[in-house]
Amino acid sequence: MSTRVGMVSLGCPKNQVDAEHMLFDLKKEGYQIVADAALADVVVVNTCGFIESAKQEAIDTILEFCTLKQEGRIKAVIATGCLAERYRDEMKKEIPELDAVVGLGSNSKLPEIIRDIYRGEEQICAYGSKTDLPMEGGRIISTEPFYAYIKIAEGCSNNCTYCAIPAIRGKFRSRKMEDILEEARWLAENGVTELVVIAQDTTRYGEDIYGKSKLPELLRELCKIDGFKWIRTLYSYPERISEEFIDVLASEEKLVKYIDMPIQHCNGDVLRSMNRPGNEAFLLELISKLRARIPDIVLRTTLIAGFPGETEAQFEELCEFVKNVGFERLGCFAYSPEEGTKAFSMEGQVDEQTKERRADIIMREQMLVADRYNQAQLGKTIEVVCEGFDRYAECYFGRGTADAPEIDGKIFFTSEKKVQVGQYVKVELFDTMDYDLLGTVVE
Numbered sequence: 001m002s003t004r005v006g007m008v009s010l011g012c013p014k015n016q017v018d019a020e021h022m023l024f025d026l027k028k029e030g031y032q033i034v035a036d037a038a039l040a041d042v043v044v045v046n047t048c049g050f051i052e053s054a055k056q057e058a059i060d061t062i063l064e065f066c067t068l069k070q071e072g073r074i075k076a077v078i079a080t081g082c083l084a085e086r087y088r089d090e091m092k093k094e095i096p097e098l099d100a101v102v103g104l105g106s107n108s109k110l111p112e113i114i115r116d117i118y119r120g121e122e123q124i125c126a127y128g129s130k131t132d133l134p135m136e137g138g139r140i141i142s143t144e145p146f147y148a149y150i151k152i153a154e155g156c157s158n159n160c161t162y163c164a165i166p167a168i169r170g171k172f173r174s175r176k177m178e179d180i181l182e183e184a185r186w187l188a189e190n191g192v193t194e195l196v197v198i199a200q201d202t203t204r205y206g207e208d209i210y211g212k213s214k215l216p217e218l219l220r221e222l223c224k225i226d227g228f229k230w231i232r233t234l235y236s237y238p239e240r241i242s243e244e245f246i247d248v249l250a251s252e253e254k255l256v257k258y259i260d261m262p263i264q265h266c267n268g269d270v271l272r273s274m275n276r277p278g279n280e281a282f283l284l285e286l287i288s289k290l291r292a293r294i295p296d297i298v299l300r301t302t303l304i305a306g307f308p309g310e311t312e313a314q315f316e317e318l319c320e321f322v323k324n325v326g327f328e329r330l331g332c333f334a335y336s337p338e339e340g341t342k343a344f345s346m347e348g349q350v351d352e353q354t355k356e357r358r359a360d361i362i363m364r365e366q367m368l369v370a371d372r373y374n375q376a377q378l379g380k381t382i383e384v385v386c387e388g389f390d391r392y393a394e395c396y397f398g399r400g401t402a403d404a405p406e407i408d409g410k411i412f413f414t415s416e417k418k419v420q421v422g423q424y425v426k427v428e429l430f431d432t433m434d435y436d437l438l439g440t441v442v443e
Helices: 013-028 052-070 082-086 088-094 104-118 165-169 177-189 215-223 243-251 268-273 280-293 312-325 352-377
Strands: 004-009 042-047 076-081 100-102 124-126 147-151 194-198 230-233 258-260 298-305 329-334 381-390 395-399 411-414 424-433 436-441
Touching (some): 004 013, 013 042, 013 076, 013 104, 013 194, 042 082, 052 076, 052 082, 082 104, 100 104, 177 194, 177 215, 194 215, 215 230, 230 258, 243 280, 298 312, 298 352, 312 352, 352 424, 381 411, 411 424
Parallel strands (some): 004 042, 042 076, 076 100, 258 298, 298 329
């Protein structure tokens, strides 16, 4: 019987796409892929190393499988992904139970590394160049069969002072448009109806290889592909949201009217400390323009509370901004100091309790904003893609165009007829439940 390999992929969708490439390579080399990693011979933990909570989750997951290895239930544990890339020596030293620590540039060597483990090699450490991280090649889709992510670029060159991504994944590098379109056509042919376009900064796509942003052109070409019903773009930076991009979003029917626009803060001084452009006036003008040109647009953003040097007055400004703008979707995180970043050694570090308190205040404010938005949806009939059946609630659940997979809320709905996973149905909304909506299918 061939060696069984299970993979646990943590963190963002970009990391998940890397995992899908690795799974394809393993299957191609004759390994048996199993869905439940605890039932595998070899477990690959594809780690996230972005912020402290993600690092802790990755370490806890690795140690959990190392315990299964000590009990004789699995044979080997391998760490890949951002944490393995970022903390090469530390992982080798601190977790000696690991059979291999594999950096991003050596992802494609995973089948060979597993063979070396079986030959008796002890704690293999493999690190290629960051630019060797595969962006092309086959994938085994690990999401629900009706949606998939497509990664259009790798790395980041924004150099925000709080972020370790450039150090982990290298400079921003776009894929060729023809390669992206070929992969998109393959996804459509294999039943994907919702395509989610991702990169560390999607709005920067093409600048490095074409001399200017080619995201609007890429989106128009993706919309021409038969089979896609919804196309969603994540991680669009506000300073690069161009008139052309807004035009495409407004005019293309398949593009869902949803922008994920990480702003992090609204105060100009805080943004400068983050090495981010803009200020409150710039953001308000952009948001006003987006809402005027695309009336039903859903805006999602992420914020950082308690960044070094953030005063109470600047935090109050952020609270008022959140209240006044009314982002339909918002997440706020307490600042996480990351080694190797400029912000790590900045003066004016905010204590942990204050950071958490500020993040909680923002999220409580957002709960009110989200509730007002949800209340305004009641009585409307919207299109929903079915994601499954909740046997405890005895109803189906899914998402509308206002909700990105794995990020936003759900719509729970009843139906007199059976609804299949991946089926699109019309749902009349009649109630709310925290961030979620309740409805019933109408003909």
